Amino acid sequence: MLSSRLEDVSWVDAFSLPSVFDSRLPLYKEWHDFVFFDRKTKVFGLLNFAVHGNPYDGRRGYGAALAFLVGPGDKVHTALKLIPLRKLTVSPYNPEFIAEEVAVSYSGDSFTIKGKIDDVSLDLVVPVMLPPVTMNQIGLDILAKNQVNMGMLGAAAEMARIWDKWVELPRLSVVGTIRAPGTVYKVDTKTGYQDHEGGRFDWGSVMGWDTGVLLCDPARPGEPERVSFLFYRYGHSGESSYGGIIVKTAGGGEKFFGSEKITSTKSGEFTGERAYLPGVTRLLYPDYQPRVPAKTVYSAADSLDTLEIAFTPRAVCTIVVSGVSNEGETTFNEMCCSAALKATIEGKTYDKLIPCWFESVRPRGRFDDPWS
Amino acid sequence: MVLRLRKFLDELLDVLREDYPKQLSRLIKDANGLTYLQVLDKERAVITVRNRKIAIASKARKDEINVRVYISKSCLFDVLEGKLTLAEAFETGELRVFGSPQTLLRCYAIWERVISLARTSPRFYFLTYELR
Numbered sequence: 001m002l003s004s005r006l007e008d009v010s011w012v013d014a015f016s017l018p019s020v021f022d023s024r025l026p027l028y029k030e031w032h033d034f035v036f037f038d039r040k041t042k043v044f045g046l047l048n049f050a051v052h053g054n055p056y057d058g059r060r061g062y063g064a065a066l067a068f069l070v071g072p073g074d075k076v077h078t079a080l081k082l083i084p085l086r087k088l089t090v091s092p093y094n095p096e097f098i099a100e101e102v103a104v105s106y107s108g109d110s111f112t113i114k115g116k117i118d119d120v121s122l123d124l125v126v127p128v129m130l131p132p133v134t135m136n137q138i139g140l141d142i143l144a145k146n147q148v149n150m151g152m153l154g155a156a157a158e159m160a161r162i163w164d165k166w167v168e169l170p171r172l173s174v175v176g177t178i179r180a181p182g183t184v185y186k187v188d189t190k191t192g193y194q195d196h197e198g199g200r201f202d203w204g205s206v207m208g209w210d211t212g213v214l215l216c217d218p219a220r221p222g223e224p225e226r227v228s229f230l231f232y233r234y235g236h237s238g239e240s241s242y243g244g245i246i247v248k249t250a251g252g253g254e255k256f257f258g259s260e261k262i263t264s265t266k267s268g269e270f271t272g273e274r275a276y277l278p279g280v281t282r283l284l285y286p287d288y289q290p291r292v293p294a295k296t297v298y299s300a301a302d303s304l305d306t307l308e309i310a311f312t313p314r315a316v317c318t319i320v321v322s323g324v325s326n327e328g329e330t331t332f333n334e335m336c337c338s339a340a341l342k343a344t345i346e347g348k349t350y351d352k353l354i355p356c357w358f359e360s361v362r363p364r365g366r367f368d369d370p371w372s
Numbered sequence: 373m374v375l376r377l378r379k380f381l382d383e384l385l386d387v388l389r390e391d392y393p394k395q396l397s398r399l400i401k402d403a404n405g406l407t408y409l410q411v412l413d414k415e416r417a418v419i420t421v422r423n424r425k426i427a428i429a430s431k432a433r434k435d436e437i438n439v440r441v442y443i444s445k446s447c448l449f450d451v452l453e454g455k456l457t458l459a460e461a462f463e464t465g466e467l468r469v470f471g472s473p474q475t476l477l478r479c480y481a482i483w484e485r486v487i488s489l490a491r492t493s494p495r496f497y498f499l500t501y502e503l504r
Contacts, residue, residue, distance in 0.1 A: 053494065060391075062494035082497050279454025284487055286457060322491050 004131045006109050009169065012132040013095040013106075013196050016165045017055055022200065025054040026324060028061075030165065030198030032095065032104065034113065034126065036174040037215045037336070037355035038189040044070040044336040045178065045187070046317070046357065047113065047122070049097040049104050051090055053324075063088040065102050065117045066277065068317040069180055070336040076315050077180035078275040079118035095196070111172075124176035126192060128169055135159065135166030142244070142256055151242030151259055158234035162206060165198040170226055191215040193357070203321050204328020207238030208362035214309070214339050214354045218250045222352050225250050227309070227341065229298065231259065238363070245298060245307065253346045257300035257307055268294030273315040281320045290331055291370060292316050292360075304347070310340040311358055320364055329364040375502035377415040381428045387495050395489055400424055403482055406475070407432055411442045412503070439471040439479055449504060452487075 004012060018028050031050030037043070046068040053061035063083035070076055081101065089098040095111070097104040102115030102122065111126035139156060146152075159166070172192030178185040193213050214227040224247055231243030244258040270292035276282050292313060300307040319332040339356035343349070362369060375383075388396040403421040409432070410417050418432040447466035450456035461467035469476060490496040 059495050060493075062497075082494060084494070084498055276454055278491065280452055280487055280491060282454035282457060283451055284484065284491075286459075322488075324492060 004133070004137075006128055006131050009109065009128050009132050010094050010106060012134065013167050013169065013194075014092050015051065015090040015095070015097075016198050017090070017092050018164075018200060020056050024200035025056065026060065027200045027202055028053065028055060028198075029200075031064075031196070032097065033195045033197075034111075034172070034174075034192065035194070035213065035215070035357040036172070036187065036189055036192035037357075038174075038187045039191075039217070039355065040188070041186055042072040043178070043185045043187055044315075044355065044357075045174075046334055046336075047117075049102075051088070055085065055090075058085045061085050063090075063097070063099060065097075065099065066319075067117045067120045067122070068275065068277075068334055068336075069120065069178060069185070070273070070315040071180075071183060071185055074273045074314050074336075075183070076273045076275045076317070077120060077183070078277055078317055079120040079180075080277050080279070081116075081118050113176075119181050121179040122176070124174055124178070124187065126175075126194075127173045128171075129173055129190065130169070130171040133168045133170060135163065138168075138246075142258075146256055146258060149258070149260065151240070154234050154240055155232040155242035158207075159232060162201050163197055163199045165196065167196040168228075169194040169196075170228075190219070191217050191355070202323045202325050202328070203330040204323030204326040204363075206330055206361070206363070207233040207235065208330065208360070209233060210243070210358070210360045212311075212335075212337070212356055212358035214341065214356045216354055220352075222350060223250070223354065224248060224341075224343075224345070224350055225252075227339075227354075229309075231264075233362070238369075245300065245309070247307065247343060247345050249345055249348060251346070251348070255302070255305055255307075255345050257302060257305075261302050262298055262300040265297045265299075266293035266295070267297075270294050270313050270316060272313065275315075275317045277317060277319045281318070285320075288318075288320075288365075290318055290333060290364075292333055292335070296358075305343075305345050307343040307345070308341075309343075311335075311337045311356060312340070313337045313358070331362055331364040333360040334358075335360070374504065375499070377410065377412045377503070378417045378428055378430065380499065380503050381410075381417055381419065383499055384496070385426060385428070387493065387499065388489075391493060391495065392489055395485065397424075399482055399485060400426060402478065402485075406439060406479070407436045408439045408479070409437045409441070411440070412448065413445050438475050440469070441479075442468040445504065452500070 034047040048066040050064045067079045083099045087100045113124040174192040211230040218225045226248040229245040296311045313335040317334040335358040337356040408419040
């Protein structure tokens with residue numbers, strides 16, 4: 001794996017604002033996703049800080065801060081606040097997102113997330129524990145170590161079309177307090193994660209993906225360093241898909257299982273806690289409840305290495321985003337899951353239940369897609 | 373400072389004229405003939421759509437009004453934020469709507485289109501929150 005350094009976070013994870021002369025400025029969008037799960041207090045969090053639209057047009061561009069929290073007993077809290085650009089500062093020199101009511105600041109290899117998103121209050125310190133990894137690094141690494149196939153090229157071309165930026169901070173520590181109506185959650189975990197994406201595209205042109213990260217704690221016996229997955233849909237109607245699962249062992253080894261080695265099965269239907277964002281979605285589509293499998297299993301085998309991950313969602317937040325230039329809409333199902341990992345990688349066996357973030361994205365309400 | 377209802381409607385029309393002229397023409401066409409009384413808490417505004425024009429006034433003759441909508445601000449924002457469904461708002465009496473079924477159906481389709489537009493327009497969103 002190509003490496004970068006903790007010192008690089010400040011510029012690698014900065015906002016990549018497009019040129020003021022860019023012809024696709026109204027389609028610009030970029031965000032940080034912070035994800036964590038505290039196994040002691042059983043609190044899951046997904047915090048998204050985004051810029052949408054022309055960042056130089058104070059009337060049509062805007063910022064947004066979103067929180068999806070799942071507490072013990074799978075109690076769900078969600079919050080979404082839009083932020084006028086005149087009250088928001090982002091920069092191409094650092095990853096900060098400073099608004100009046102909520103601020104993500106960065107100093108000394110550590111984020112601080114402080115303030116309010118609607119009725120959710122955040123006071124978190126988030127030190128970065130591992131250096132950033134970019135989409136290019138991941139892609140080159142896979143291409144260098146695996147036989148190239150058409151699926152790989154198709155997905156890579158689609159991702160390159162959509163994304164100008166794709167950065168991950170694979171491990172974060174998250175410490176602090178979150179207050180939601182009627183509840184105070186304490187968080188102290190070393191299994192946080194951040195991704196940072198940006199591009200200039202319309203949501204109506206995206207066929208979607210399934211991605212996620214098992215929030216592993218390699219300090220615990222029997223857990224790998226990291227497991228992440230991404231399956232990207234592409235083609236005229238999303239009929240093609242390619243992706244894979246990357247397992248990093250605690251000993252520093254790495255195994256990639258490509259789509260050609262993976263079988264995926266979905267069963268049952270999720271009936272647990274759900275939330276919808278923005279709230280107006282419930283007003284527009286009172287009966288909209290995209291189907292979510294109760295269980296999704298990925299199984300893979302490659303010579304002596306085997307892998308099976310069974311994902312069971314605990315809570316789901318459905319986010320519907322609409323396109324700018326057409327009526328297409330995209331549904332994000334953000335899921336707090338538990339993942340039953342059974343694997344043998346490089347002779348080491350793993351058999352653990354690990355908390356997981358799973359994001360499934362697809363065009364909304366497609367007649368030929370039962371999960372839309 | 374909190375925005376007054378009539379000022380809000382005037383500014384909303386400006387946003388539609390500037391950013392969504394085609395959709396505004398369609399809305400006017402569909403709403404032609406409506407005289408709509410909107411009561412928000414204690415504020416009143418009458419929206420009249422006649423001959424491809426929209427006018428916003430503080431009152432109209434009683435026999436001209438064919439739709440009356442009464443809603444509180446707290447209910448409006450609870451509905452917009454998904455905390456309350458329309459059905460629940462009707463049940464609690466925080467939203468009351470009067471008019472012939474046919475006219476109400478027309479209005480519902482118009483509201484739906486306006487709300488749909490609002491999702492893609494931060495100007496619309498921020499303007500609405502100035503009412504709060």
